[in-house]
Amino acid sequence: MILVLAGGVGGAKLAQGLASQLPPEELLIVVNTGDDFIHLGLHISPDVDTVMYWLAGLNDRIRGWGLAGETWNFMTALGRLGDPTWFRLGDSDLATHVVRTQRLACSETLSEVTRHLSRQLGIAHHVAPMSDDSVRTIIHTTDGTLAFQDYFVRLRCAPTVTAVSFDGIEKAAPSPAFIAAMADPHLRTIVICPSNPLLSIDPILSIPGVLQWLRQRRVPAVAVSPIVGGQAIKGPAAKILRELGRDVSVLGIAEHYRGLIDGLVIDAIDEITAPAIEGLGLSVTVTNTVMANLDDQKALASVALALAAQIADGAHA
Ligand code: FO1
Numbered sequence: 001m002i003l004v005l006a007g008g009v010g011g012a013k014l015a016q017g018l019a020s021q022l023p024p025e026e027l028l029i030v031v032n033t034g035d036d037f038i039h040l041g042l043h044i045s046p047d048v049d050t051v052m053y054w055l056a057g058l059n060d061r062i063r064g065w066g067l068a069g070e071t072w073n074f075m076t077a078l079g080r081l082g083d084p085t086w087f088r089l090g091d092s093d094l095a096t097h098v099v100r101t102q103r104l105a106c107s108e109t110l111s112e113v114t115r116h117l118s119r120q121l122g123i124a125h126h127v128a129p130m131s132d133d134s135v136r137t138i139i140h141t142t143d144g145t146l147a148f149q150d151y152f153v154r155l156r157c158a159p160t161v162t163a164v165s166f167d168g169i170e171k172a173a174p175s176p177a178f179i180a181a182m183a184d185p186h187l188r189t190i191v192i193c194p195s196n197p198l199l200s201i202d203p204i205l206s207i208p209g210v211l212q213w214l215r216q217r218r219v220p221a222v223a224v225s226p227i228v229g230g231q232a233i234k235g236p237a238a239k240i241l242r243e244l245g246r247d248v249s250v251l252g253i254a255e256h257y258r259g260l261i262d263g264l265v266i267d268a269i270d271e272i273t274a275p276a277i278e279g280l281g282l283s284v285t286v287t288n289t290v291m292a293n294l295d296d297q298k299a300l301a302s303v304a305l306a307l308a309a310q311i312a313d314g315a316h317a
Contacts, residue, residue, distance in 0.1 A: 001025075001186045002305070004193060007032045007200020008047050009064035009234055010226055010291075011193035012054035014304070015127075017297030018191065019055055021305075024124040028181045029055075030174075032195070033110065033129045034137035034166055034203035035148050039087055040078075042097040043104055046149075047200065048114055048129055049096055056121040064234060067092045086154045111175045128177035130204045136167040137203055148199070157236040161243045164198050169206050182213050189308040190214070192223035194289060196237040197256050198244070205260070214260045220311035222263040222304050225253045228289055229269040251276050263307045265289060265300070283311050 002022060006015050006029055015029045032047045046065060053059040053067055060068045070090035079085045089097065096117060103113045109132040118127050139151040141159035151157060174182065181187060195201055205211050214221065230248055232238040241248045247255065250266040254277045257264070263283040266274065267290065274284045285307045291297045 001181065001184050002027050002189045002191060003181045003187060004029045004191045005195075005201055005204050006030065006047070006051055006193040007195025008035070008050050010224075011047070011195040011200065012051045012059070012064075013291040013297050014191070014193045014224060014301060015051055015125075016054045016294070017291070017299075017301030018305075019125045020294070020298050021301055022125075024126065027125050028177055029125065029127045030130050030178045030181070030204060031127060032200045032203050033131060034135050034199070035152070036134075037136065037147060037149050039149070040083070040089070041101070042089075042094075043101045044087075044089075044097055044149075045100065045110070045114075045129065048110075048127065049093070051127055052114070052118055052121055052123060055118075055123045055125060055127065058121065066090050087149060109175075111177060126177060128175045130175060130178060131172040131207055132175050133172040134168045135172045135203055135207075137199060138165045138167050140165065152199075152236075157239060161240045163244075164202070164240075166203050166206050169203070170208065172207050174207050174210060178210075182210075187219050188312075189219055189305065190217065190221035191304050191308070192221065192257065192261065194224040194226035194233065196226060196232070196235055196240075197253060198237070198240055199235075211260070220263065220308040220315070221261045222265065222308045222311070223253070223257050223261045224265040224289055224300065224304055225250045225267065225270070227253050228267040233290060249273065251280075254280050254282055262311045265304055265307060283307060283314075 031051050035046045050065050058067050060066050074091050075085050100113050110129045111132050137148040139146045140163040141161055143159040238248045246252050250270045250273050254264050265285045271286045277284050285303055287303045
């Protein structure tokens with residue numbers, strides 16, 4: 001049993017790579033829901049949908065989010081009515097949000113709805129939200145406090161970030177599948193995807209009990225660095241880390257996850273930093289971490305699993 005912690009596009013790509021090599025009963029993908037929000041009366045779960053669409057092979061590879069071959073008639077009509085169009089909901093994507101919103105209104109949990117949507121999309125593997133409780137990522141900036149999608153999409157990550165917080169986190173419980181995985185005696189490995197550590201992974205780690213469990217775990221945990229050559233592969237991770245005074249490097253990522261992981265996969269371009277990361281007590285694998293196609297995704301998944309297996313072997317030796 002492999003537990004994967006994932007955010008948006010980086011998480012979806014590695015999750016798809018892992019899913020292509022592991023049988024459904026051996027993989028649980030727990031996804032960030034701090035980006036969720038209610039928009040136009042609909043419950044949008046962007047990271048859950050991104051992971052589902054990639055696993056279903058329905059994703060738009062260029063945008064990263066949303067469905068391939070999407071049309072935008074709803075957006076055009078919405079604009080004509082004078083309603084806000086800064087957050088783009090494609091015509092086909094809209095169906096996902098309508099079904100989710102309807103089912104939540106009928107008292108289904110987000111886990112149940114995600115399971116239903118996954119099955120309908122033909123996904124064999126288990127995708128679960130990090131929590132069924134409402135957690136909302138809040139971005140504190142020099143321009144004021146912003147809801148996540150306001151900062152991320154409407155303002156295109158332009159404001160300078162001073163802090164990130166997660167509204168509702170103190171009262172949030174891990175989702176039932178997440179709780180079961182943490183207690184599963186067959187749990188073999190934890191993989192942290194190359195998702196934004198501050199915006200996508202930290203919300204998952206901040207759910208009460210999760211950090212403590214990770215610190216006390218008896219199985220290897222490995223992460224794949226989302227920072228390559230001092231830059232984020234996608235999104236504002238590098239910008240935010242810099243604004244918060246953090247080290248924008250693979251060493252900075254190693255320090256961020258210190259005590260929570262045993263190994264880090266870094267890109268060949270960062271090879272020179274490997275000894276410094278090992279100096280923090282972590283095992284390191286150097287490889288190509290930029291996932292341009294499914295072959296890259298599968299290869300990176302294999303490398304992450306091999307690093308975890310190597311750490312487990314070392315622990316037993
Ligand atoms: N990201 C954008 O940059 N612009 C959008 O208009 C947008 C719409 C959107 C609709 C549905 C959905 O599931 C995701 C969407 N995203 C959009 C991505 C979203 O903002 C994600 O939270 C981020 O990609 C962070 O993971």
